[in-house]
Amino acid sequence: MALTIKEIENAKPKDKKYKLADGGGLCLLVQPWGGKSWLWRYRFDGAEKNMTFGEYPLVGPKDARGLHYAAKKLLATGVNPMAERKAEAEAKQQEVKALEREADSSFEKVARKWWTWWSIGKSPRHAEILMNRLEADVFPVIGHLPIDGVQTGHVRDIMLAIETRGARDVAKRAHQSIGQIFRFAIARDLASRNPSADFRPRDILAAAKTENFARVDEKDLPELLAKMDDYNGDALTRFGLKLLAYCFPRTSELIEAPWTEFDLDQARWIIPPERMKMDTPHIIPLSHQAVAVLRALKLLTGNGALVFPGAMDKKKPMSNNTLLYALYRLGYQGRMTGHGFRGLASTILHENDYEEAHIELQLAHMKRDKVAAAYNHAKYLKQRAEMMQWWADYLDAQLAKGRRALTA
Incomplete structure (x- = not known):
């Protein structure tokens, strides 16, 4: 019952x-x-x-x-x-x-482990921005997936979605960050392959609209150099134009330079990382001609802190437009800028068979990862010094050609 x-x-x-x-x-x-x-x-x-x-x-x-x-x-x-x-x-x-x-090996879990490891030594602001981008663009799409479940198409779709809102550079950085996360995971046996390595950003992203700084053609360089050499304005401006040509730095890097960055005996200009667009110093080997210009400048401004002090306030650098307006007065408005010397140097050095790595590093374009940061600023220094001397000699030859043309 x-x-x-x-x-x-x-x-x-x-x-x-x-x-x-x-x-x-x-x-x-x-x-x-x-x-x-x-x-x-x-x-x-x-x-x-x-x-x-x-x-x-x-x-x-x-x-x-x-x-x-x-x-x-x-x-x-x-x-x-x-x-x-x-x-x-x-x-x-x-x-x-x-x-x-599966939850422990989800893409988001692994990505956060990577971020904790990667962010050591990075500026808090930079690390925060990167995590915010992962949380906004990447985790909502693939964060929940097992890391080995992430496919090439997922990475592509994330990048294209970012590009559609007009953030092409952010899309490229997303590809870079995802690749770094997968390399971190593979090194720790948390993933078997890196789907972002199957393509490069340029394979799917639309070509970037490049900003072309005005510059003369190589055939017009002799006349420009001759007119610069005859510039009858302020001596600091004339010397500044010469150093832009010989050293092809960014204009701001030149006019804001203190004398402490220059070692004229060793023929080196060492720009510290806080003044560069990177986290390491940048060395510019100085040609004989550049050293001569700087020694002449030393007589004019060597008692102060800045190589190119302002006209009104010696504690501040000269105006960023001073050198540009000098080119205007020489008749090159819309035809040449201070940045134009960088483009000319890159083109001509490439055409004369100098190594791309040497040129790019001298232009401070070379990417410098964490491992290389301690020494990369001095990489290829001997080759770069020889290249910079060749460049200065080339400019002098063009100057001589321009002088002959002006006096003919």
Whole structure:
């Protein structure tokens, strides 16, 4: 006879545990402390087995009888219900562990581990910006995926979505950051491949609109140099134009330079990282001609801090437009800028078979990663010094050609 709710509720604890039969081998086990649970005793392969179906009242009699019936059906097929339950429990446990492993190896989890490792030594502002971009553009798309589940198409789609809002450079940096995360993961056996390595940003992003700084053609260089040499304005301006040509720095790097950056005996100009667009110093080997110009300048401004002090306030550098307006007065408005010497140097040095790495590093275009930061500023220094001397000699030859043309 099946137990009623009243009988179950009225079953009081005794000194020893006891059972109340519910039928078909199912019973209610009452413990001395008052606990009540559903128990089924059965035989399998000649041995007695016990199987529980939960505690009352969490499992009521109706649910207990349903579980009991299902177990009896399983037993009738020759399967041990307890062994089956154990196998199911182990399978669920493995599934949970697999999900946990998957969560730990999700792209976002790995990316955050990478960020913690990568951000050491970086400026807090830079590190924050990078994480904000990951959270805004990358994690919503692939953050939840197992890192090995990220495909090339995912990376492409992220970049194209960023590009559509007009942020091409951000799209390129997303590609770079994703690649760094995967390299970090591969090095630690957290991923097997890097899907971002399957293509370069230029393979999918539209060509960038480049800003072309005005500059003369090589054939017009002799006349320009001759007019610069004859410039009858302020001597500082004339010397500044010469150094722009000989050293091809950015204009701001030149006019803001203090004398402490120059070692004329060693023929080097060392610009510290805080004045550069990078995290390492930049060395400009000085040609004989550049040293001569700087020694002449030393007589004019060597008692002050700045090589090119302003006309009104000697503690401030000359105006950024001073050299540009001098080119205007020479008749080169819209035809030449201070930055134009950088483009001319790059073109002519390439055409004369100088190594691209030497040229790019001298232009301060060379990417400098964390590993190389300690020495990269001095890389190829001997070759660059020879290249800069060739460039100065080339300019002098062009100047001589221009002088001949002006006096002809």
